[in-house]
Amino acid sequence: MPAAQFIDEPARSIPIHGDYEVVVLGGGPAGIAAAASAAAHGRKTILIERYGFLGGAGTAAGVTNFCGLFANVHGDIRRVVHGVANDLLGRIDQLGGLNAPHLVLGKTKAVAYDTTAYKSAADDLLISRGVDLLFHALGAGVLAEAGILSALIVETKSGRRAVRGRVFIDCSGDGDLAAWAGAPFELGDESGNLLYPTMMFRVNGVDPTLAGEAWTTIPALMREAEKRGARFARHGVVVRPQRNPVEWRVNATQVASRNGRALDGTDATELSYGEIEGRRQAQAFIDFLRADVPGFAQAYIVDTPPQLGIRETRRIVGAYQLSGEDVLRCASFDDTIGVNGWPLENHVAGNVEWSWPPIPQSRGFNHLPYRMLLPQRLRNLLVAGRCASMTHEGQSAARVSGGCFVMGEAAGAAAHLALAGNGAVAGVDVAALQRLLETSGAYLGRDVT
Numbered sequence: 104m105p106a107a108q109f110i111d112e113p114a115r116s117i118p119i120h121g122d123y124e125v126v127v128l129g130g131g132p133a134g135i136a137a138a139a140s141a142a143a144h145g146r147k148t149i150l151i152e153r154y155g156f157l158g159g160a161g162t163a164a165g166v167t168n169f170c171g172l173f174a175n176v177h178g179d180i181r182r183v184v185h186g187v188a189n190d191l192l193g194r195i196d197q198l199g200g201l202n203a204p205h206l207v208l209g210k211t212k213a214v215a216y217d218t219t220a221y222k223s224a225a226d227d228l229l230i231s232r233g234v235d236l237l238f239h240a241l242g243a244g245v246l247a248e249a250g251i252l253s254a255l256i257v258e259t260k261s262g263r264r265a266v267r268g269r270v271f272i273d274c275s276g277d278g279d280l281a282a283w284a285g286a287p288f289e290l291g292d293e294s295g296n297l298l299y300p301t302m303m304f305r306v307n308g309v310d311p312t313l314a315g316e317a318w319t320t321i322p323a324l325m326r327e328a329e330k331r332g333a334r335f336a337r338h339g340v341v342v343r344p345q346r347n348p349v350e351w352r353v354n355a356t357q358v359a360s361r362n363g364r365a366l367d368g369t370d371a372t373e374l375s376y377g378e379i380e381g382r383r384q385a386q387a388f389i390d391f392l393r394a395d396v397p398g399f400a401q402a403y404i405v406d407t408p409p410q411l412g413i414r415e416t417r418r419i420v421g422a423y424q425l426s427g428e429d430v431l432r433c434a435s436f437d438d439t440i441g442v443n444g445w446p447l448e449n450h451v452a453g454n455v456e457w458s459w460p461p462i463p464q465s466r467g468f469n470h471l472p473y474r475m476l477l478p479q480r481l482r483n484l485l486v487a488g489r490c491a492s493m494t495h496e497g498q499s500a501a502r503v504s505g506g507c508f509v510m511g512e513a514a515g516a517a518a519h520l521a522l523a524g525n526g527a528v529a530g531v532d533v534a535a536l537q538r539l540l541e542t543s544g545a546y547l548g549r550d551v552t
């Protein structure tokens with residue numbers, strides 16, 4: 104890379120878009136739950152999202168599947184994430200967009216959904232709770248002094264705007280707001296390795312009768328194709344039916360940067376390369392499906408999503424970092440705000456490595472502590488979702504939708520309590536937060552050991 108050159112930008116006055124009690128950046132599962140929760144507690148709340156729809160990676164990266172809502176509790180696969188998630192899933196179901204839960208690796212369950220229904224259901228949910236939505240607004244900076252944030256700067260088609268707030272919740276997935284405000288963060292494991300990204304895609308035109316349970320036979324068919332010279336970016340692929348079984352989702356690509364390491368989603372140049380490489384791999388994989396997999400001969404790619412699916416970028420180093428060990432030993436925390444029942448899912452070069460807590464000997468879930476939402480140095484900022492305070496291994500589990508809903512809902516409730524107190528998020532009375540969450544229907548996992 105050539106040495107960076109700089110030009111100076113003249114200082115300018117920025118119009119104020121509005122004044123809010125709670126400002127949420129990012130409309131993925133964490134942001135949806137955070138905004139819904141803060142507004143339900145009566146706080147004047149705005150959610151800012153760079154796209155024109157909600158859902159985050161769940162819609163913008165074509166994920167189309169909720170993981171982490173269930174846990175294998177001593178052999179019994181149980182729904183363990185409720186609260187805002189119940190409201191949202193109920194609305195998706197009413198729109199006819201929710202699949203029946205399906206088994207994952209024989210150990211837990213996940214729920215596929217239609218992207219279009221998710222977008223509309225999330226709109227309805229937030230509007231019904233009185234949240235202001237500002238779409239097509241890219242968070243671009245923050246005003247902060249002495250550890251107190253006062254405004255988020257956004258770029259919009261109407262120009263640059265400032266959104267003033269009293270408590271901010273960073274649900275950008277990338278920890279953008281936290282990083283701009285100076286919160287310490289990590290990028291990757293101790294060697295800087297990130298989870299590999301994937302370009303998701305959906306295919307249509309599948310013959311469901313012929314395809315049957317193709318997900319069980321595809322790994323062997325890939326190995327056969329490899330013997331004939333085919334090359335795949337990764338093994339451990341997921342090819343599963345959506346609500347309408349002529350449509351399947353394909354989670355099979357793996358995008359490295361030009362140096363072979365996982366692409367860095369905070370690097371604009373690498374991201375641009377990755378979008379193109381992801382689509383190239385999608386086209387190569389549909390060729391394999393058509394040629395080698397029964398039921399897929401007439402299949403075609405109906406959608407590559409608006410963006411490459413980024414699993415991991417910045418993770419803040421907050422008051423506590425949830426670790427892989429915490430997930431595997433089903434850790435309990437006094438400041439639990441909900442639970443994660445998803446295992447470690449490590450996207451390494453060419454494969455996906457799974458590590459589970461002992462099943463059925465363990466309760467199959469860990470508590471998520473309030474402290475993982477608390478960045479250092481900043482008095483009125485909470486961070487929820489995949490950029491919350493976790494190690495690389497811990498994040499490989501709790502980053503899925505279920506954990507993000509839990510963190511988001513707790514962050515919204517905590518923002519409300521901080522505003523009712525002295526405004527400091529670290530000073531929130533945890534017992535009061537837990538009572539508030541349980542009253543709102545959240546499950547904190549304190550009844551099972």
Ligand SMILES: Cc1cc2nc3c(=O)[nH]c(=O)nc-3n(C[C@H](O)[C@H](O)[C@H](O)COP(=O)(O)OP(=O)(O)OC[C@H]3O[C@@H](n4cnc5c(N)ncnc54)[C@H](O)[C@@H]3O)c2cc1C
Nearest residue numbers: 129131132133153159160170242276412413488489502504
């Ligand atoms: C390929 C792939 C497959 C996955 N498969 C599954 C699965 O099957 N099931 C599952 O549950 N999870 C899955 N996940 C994980 C899950 O989708 C994400 O970890 C989860 O969506 C993270 O939620 P979040 O709210 O923290 O962030 P995100 O979902 O990433 O949402 C962040 C939102 O913030 C917005 N944003 C970011 N920066 C800015 C900014 N500066 N200004 C304005 N807006 C901004 C983004 O546009 C986005 O809408 C997968 C992830 C990937 C990438």
